Amino acid sequence: MGSLADLHCHSTFSDGRLTPTKLVDLAYRNGVRILSLTDHDIVDGLPEAFEAAKRYDDFTLIPGIEMSTDVPGNEVHILGHFIDRHNPAFLNRLKRLQESRLNRARLMVEKLVQLDKPVSWERVEFFAGEGTVGRPHVALALVEAGHVTSVNEAFDRYLSRNGPAYVSRDRLGPEEVVALLLGVGGMATLAHPRELFAAGTLESLLEALQAAGLTGMEVYYQDYLPQEIKTFHDLASRYGLIPLGGSDYHGLGGPQQREPGDIPLPTEPVQKLLSLAEERGALERARIAHAR
């Protein structure tokens, strides 16, 4: 166990298992004193997290979000910290994104019915669980209905970009997300870069995002090995990014899952993020406690 800060955690407001209150309590018990709740594309869990944080006089809560972006062939997630969670335009944008994802999934289900490969909307929703409905859940419903034998086949035959049941969506590129987060006074951090690094697309992305105003990159994350941490730390330095990190705690178990705070994130880069927030006048959005 060990880090004083954890800048990436999920609650029941996206696909985590714990309520914001239980998450704050668990993080506190684990020794975390600076936490950010970063649910997927939603800020609705933050009021409860702030209420819970108030009960501890040495606990800092940073308002956060994890936004999904679209790039060909890969998922790019970007964390926003110190965002203005009350900004009406921002909240409106999040709501429209959510609606567009739902509409898109509904349209795909309609297309499948027309193609004589019907799946039920209820099953698609079931597979999505607490998360946002997307193509993988439509794919699982196709497998369950016996129209295909695997998720891969579902994508290959129906759901890929050129597939007959494909519906395009309101795309938000990584640069747009960084701009959106900066626009609400937040700071943007590229999340879990391992897959992007493996795909060979990390450096070009970092170059583009650095120009867009990216602040940090997750370097200390879940099961990242010392060698990986070094690689990402070097890359962060090269692009002038703060080497941050988090457990990405969901409470769902699994071999990669780490408890809140169970990452080797040093305090110094977190202090850097806090100083930067102070310079930008964003510190007041967090609940800051200094008794440590």
Ligand SMILES: [Zn+2]
């Ligand atoms: Zn993520």
Ligand SMILES: [Zn+2]
């Ligand atoms: Zn996450």
